[in-house]
Amino acid sequence: MTKIGYARVSSKEQNLERQFELLERAQVTKIFLDKLSGKDNNRPQLKEMLNYIREDDIIVAAELDRLGRNNKEVTSVMNQIQDKGATLEILNLPSLSGIQNDNLRRLLNNLIIELFKYTAENERKQIRERQRQGIELAKEKDKYKGRPLAYSSDSTDKQKRLTYEKIVEMLEKDVPITHISKELDVARNTIYRIRDEK
Structure with missing residues (x-):
């Protein structure tokens, strides 16, 4: 031993x-x-x-x-x-x-x-539950903003803001989402979100 x-x-x-x-x-x-x-x-x-x-x-x-x-x-x-x-x-x-x-x-x-x-x-579960309740309460009071979006027109990251603008431009030209994803190296879900916001 x-x-x-x-x-x-x-x-x-x-x-x-x-x-x-x-x-x-x-x-x-x-x-x-x-x-x-x-x-x-x-x-x-x-x-x-x-x-x-x-x-x-x-x-x-x-x-x-x-x-x-x-x-x-x-x-x-x-x-x-x-x-x-x-x-x-x-x-x-x-x-x-x-x-x-x-x-x-x-x-x-x-x-x-x-x-x-x-x-x-x-x-850990109790902490997550309290956090969820806090978010719900903040949403009810219209104070919850959520995590800032990485790719958006007001992104703090200049490169991601430019990528967002390029995605919007390509979507307006009806470029397939799979093609945009590969060319810009951005997840398809992100592109779908941007498309659905428009």
Whole structure:
């Protein structure tokens, strides 16, 4: 049985030292670290760790969100860890290290993580619902403008404004939408929207 740590930071985060300190306190023998920038989804160290782990290993992370950026990614990583017969220990969740029976500890650990994921997903749904309600209320008061259109006559991007004018010109000449889409490299749905506005 080996205790293996996993840490992930983006270029914007400054908590690498904190994660390392927490993992060292948890007495991990090896740490895999991914440094990501922006929306980079490539996590080579996570992949290497998933290949490295063996049955009865314990994977330790400071927080559940270190394993992925969303519920789907986290669930996928958790499933891969379980498939290898390893367990997952998340340091900001209740510890089950005092339970001697491996099967019981694994079962309770998985239950806690599933509850945590369920709670996080519910929070996201509630945020989306409140946002939807806020938009509806703003629409009722005629204050909601929506996201500005990328291709329009009043677009802030000069190139997109010129492209919009070119689309309108081509539509007036009855140029097929598929041809306009290919020539200007604009999605057909965008061209349909512009056509329907006229």
